Amino acid sequence: MTGSREALPDVDGPGLTLGDRAAIALTEYREGNHQALGDLVREATPLLWHTVRAQGVDHDAAEDVVQSTWVALVRHADSIAEPKAVLKWLLVTAKRAAWEVVRKHRDDEKRRTELPDDSPEHPMALPAKDPLPDDEVLREERDRLLWMSLQKLPGRCQELLRLVSLADRPDYRYISAAIGMPMGSIGSTRGRCLAKLRTILDEQGDFSWT
Template identity: 30%
Template sequence: MRDDPTVVDLVIRARDGEKSAWDELVERYAPLVYSVCRRYRLTQPDIDDVGQSVWLRLVEHLPGLREPAALPGWIATTTQRECFRLIRATSRVEPVDLVQSPDIPEQAIAEEEVLRHERGAILRTAFSELSRKCQQLLSLLMQDPPAPYDEISRRLSLPVGSIGPNRARCLTRLRQTPALALLAADGPGPNDE
């Protein structure tokens, strides 16, 4: 995942001034910026400010980026720094659970955030490869709180007794999608056992 040729290609094309490549980079990594900002419980206007700062810094640093494949980590680290800068500038107190342990280097936190973002993107791709019926069923089961079986039965015209077996088949199909097969080939993540 870290040597993603798509990312390398997008960075090179964006360096060369190709607007569509820049737009695709922003679209691809805006959710990463947003998720890092949400960890710091920033308000939406603050998230927007941090996002603008991150993209401005990327414009400034893109020509000098030595390893294009390292862009996701660079974005995560830069977003963290911008969040810290904003919090300090507005004299807000950092939430206790966000205080970085001296034993955990900033780079490790950034890498974990990038991996979480990449896994989410892979899962969304795999989910989009499922049939509409499987997407609907899994969405209803995964919403918070999950929909009751009688509601799922009514909405999807499925007998209540077939929801569990259908869920199992849909999850098997999800695991067999090419996108998730690639993720499984990379091995377990840091939070997997």
């Protein structure tokens, strides 16, 4: 992500969500205007990257999965029935491709090492590779607290909040639907996952977040 995130996300203001912009980008691409799609690639690539990495895909392979997800989007630009669902389509496509990479990798490993407890039929069971809290990254007590609190949430809540945080405007409606946790039709409410994170943070002490 760039360094231009100093400003708080404009959570209350009117305007388009990432899901809306994705829909517009696809519609314009179909009409021959490629500019908006380029903007979408810039904006949503971090979401795809972290989605793919959360499935346990290594660095180099994850780069190719993200790239081929964008290629798949333009190849299928005319067949995606509902432009409103394009952000979901991107996240699901990236996730599927990531699972495929993980499955192949496991098959290869199995061929090489014959591990008896390997279970390639359950690639989704692979735990996300959460980096351990790193002193370099988690310099501030506040950041350590935030990261540890996040780890206390159910896995899909963690995934949802990571992705939502990366969108420049919290966009529960599309992202939560994309990872199978519909949050209702209103895009700007807190939702259970964030409410729980706030609750845990609150229990940890009196920190100012703003």
